[in-house]
Amino acid sequence: MKKRNRIIYWIATIWLSLGMLSTGIVQLIHVQQEADLFARLGYPAYLLTMLGAWKILGVIAVLVPKFPLLKEWAYAGFFFAMSGAVISHLAMNDEAKELFGPILLLVLTTVSWYFRPLSRKVVSVNA
Template identity: 35%
Template sequence: MNPKTTKTIYWIGAILTSLWFGASGFFELTTNPIVWGITQQLGYPPHFIYILGVAKVSGVIVLLIPDKFLRLKEWVFAGLFFDIIFAFASKFAVLGPAATADAIVAFVMVTVTYLSFRKIYG
């Protein structure tokens, strides 16, 4: 794959990932009843939901700054993977396998974006 294609895939993935996790973080910080209801149904306490929201919004900001903070972006990707893995496991355990579809889609999206990031920045 040529470098231009890799960069295009990365930026499409970074934008989609930022929209996904940025919206989620925003809804967590603004106590959206749907997001909060599901998260509390999974057993997470309110203070954790705020922390998650701050982490997601901060991560999205870092992710969208071009060619800067590369080491920090690695940490953002790690945090996203942890979030997805915990969301999958929690939903699987509490709500059942059908509720994990969004986590699977997020995992694929973030994985492709991360692999593109690694190809570009080595």
């Protein structure tokens, strides 16, 4: 892996991890502003706990060495959660500023996944 690609991977992965960890904690502890947002979007409060826990577990999966299949699932979960957030905000005709965070995390998820090292990829061997 080229040094440039490693740098891109780690920058994207660190920012993705910080974003997912911070929003995961906010959701897990049910910060009032986040609970109000979920209610306005029409989601039940228990979804905050589920998403928060999954985001934190996903960050751990992405950062720890090995377990490439688990990383694939974590990236997929991040992608689905953030694309769902974008769609939810669009469905509610929210202002463009509400889309910034989810779109940024969606881009960081894609960049981190794309530039991940071979040791963090699921490699299939055709027999």
